[in-house]
Amino acid sequence: MPRPRTRDAARVIVLDENDRVLLLRYDDDGGVFWAVPGGALEPDETHAAAAARELREELGLDEVSIGPQVALRSAIHTLFGEQVAQVEQYFITRVRAQQVRPERATQADNIREWRWWGLGELARTGQTVYPVGLAGLISAYLTEGTLAKPIRLPG
Structure with a gap:
């Protein structure tokens, strides 16, 4: 059985002024789930740059300051019918809730709800x-604030 290809991704935990987290609902590959914004890196893109780009594309957020990396996760899952080994870095950012403008999103990527x-x-x-x-x-x-080392999350 061939080994799945690796897909590097950046994800962003978006917190508002009331410490609420923004989650996106997907109906994908036969399942319904909620997740933080993010996606795959483009060629020669850093994780932090990908995180900022994904916030623009999925949430219509411009000029967001990407905070520290707080976690990482590796998991094998199905993406568009293909098994991939996704390696994700998680960052934190803070925004005012009214800054999020889903109607300005340029790539909704099967997002059903914000x-x-x-x-x-x-x-x-x-x-x-x-x-x-x-x-x-x-x-x-x-x-506790930012930890000295990112937390490894379960796959």
């Missing part, structure tokens, strides 16, 4: 949310 979630709601939901452990990661960031 929604702000409080940490309590996120921790209690029965819906599928990626990455697994997102509520704990955000909570740790809010109480």
Whole structure:
């Protein structure tokens, strides 16, 4: 069986002024799930540059300051019918909620809904949310600040 190709990606945990996190709902490959914005790197693009580009494309956010990398995750999943080994770096950014302008998104990428979630709601939901452990990661960031080393999230 051939080894899946590696796909490097950048993801952004977008927090607003009330410590809510913005999640995007996808109906993809037969499943419904919520995830933070982000996507694959383009050739010769850094993870931070990809993170900023993805926020422009998916949320209509211009001139956002990408914060520190707080986590990383590796997982094998199906993307457009192909198995890929996705390697993701997670960054944090802060915005005012009204800055998010989905109507200005240039690449909606199967996004069905944009929604702000409080940490309590996120921790209690029965819906599928990626990455697994997102509520704990955000909570740790809010109480401890940026850790010396990014946290490895489960695949």
